[in-house]
Amino acid sequence: MPSAPATLNDLNARIIVCERCPRLRAYCAEVARVRRRQYIDQEYWGRPVPSFGDPKARVLILGLAPGAHGSNRTGRPFTGDGSGNFLYPVLYEAGFASQPSAVPRNDGMKLTDIYITAVARCAPPANKPTPEELRNCAPWLDEELRLLRNLRVVVCLGKIAFDGLLAHAQRTGQLQSRSGFVFSHGAEYTLPSGLRILASYHPSLQNTNTGKLTRPMFLAIFLRARQLADLGHP
Numbered sequence: 001m002p003s004a005p006a007t008l009n010d011l012n013a014r015i016i017v018c019e020r021c022p023r024l025r026a027y028c029a030e031v032a033r034v035r036r037r038q039y040i041d042q043e044y045w046g047r048p049v050p051s052f053g054d055p056k057a058r059v060l061i062l063g064l065a066p067g068a069h070g071s072n073r074t075g076r077p078f079t080g081d082g083s084g085n086f087l088y089p090v091l092y093e094a095g096f097a098s099q100p101s102a103v104p105r106n107d108g109m110k111l112t113d114i115y116i117t118a119v120a121r122c123a124p125p126a127n128k129p130t131p132e133e134l135r136n137c138a139p140w141l142d143e144e145l146r147l148l149r150n151l152r153v154v155v156c157l158g159k160i161a162f163d164g165l166l167a168h169a170q171r172t173g174q175l176q177s178r179s180g181f182v183f184s185h186g187a188e189y190t191l192p193s194g195l196r197i198l199a200s201y202h203p204s205l206q207n208t209n210t211g212k213l214t215r216p217m218f219l220a221i222f223l224r225a226r227q228l229a230d231l232g233h234p
């Protein structure tokens, strides 16, 4: 067994060469080979997408999975697709991001007090990782949460991310039962460790184009996340 990674950078170096899910690896490579017509002159990342942000973050964003033509193309979470176009302006307004737009990964974006990861790090067909693929990817999240030593709040984007965090809490013995934890937009919970959970709808185009998730609703989530981080442990 390799030793546990000592830093988030070490962890990311392992993640980007992960091959645990043959279906996802084949899909990402194929999307990167074929490409979408509008990006035909670009070289796709096509590998597992490493996490991104401030290693000293008190707030973690836990997303679902890379978009096939978003971060599977650019190599950075939420960069270069509709979800990111909705997320980064809100992070900027809430004071977590240095700039409001994120198109390529080398745009100089700096995140402060926030870190972005996902329960699956390879783009899945139809945005749906299987339960087995989520289980395969879970150890990476466990390592990340161990290495984010200042963490106080996890913003879970969507129910799959919410369930992924609860599964982590059970795996690591922090939680015996998930009863009482119900996903809804704006729901807040506190794990026995003191870690706060803040649930939000995912900023998918399906949610943002229909008005299910509006920009003021999403901004309120991140302003609340900062407030909870400032409050510290209850």
Ligand code: SF4
Residues within 6 Å of the ligand: 015, 018, 019, 020, 021, 022, 024, 025, 048, 120, 121, 122, 133, 136, 137, 138
């Ligand atoms: S989804 Fe996670 S576990 Fe599966 S291949 Fe990608 S990085 Fe590895």
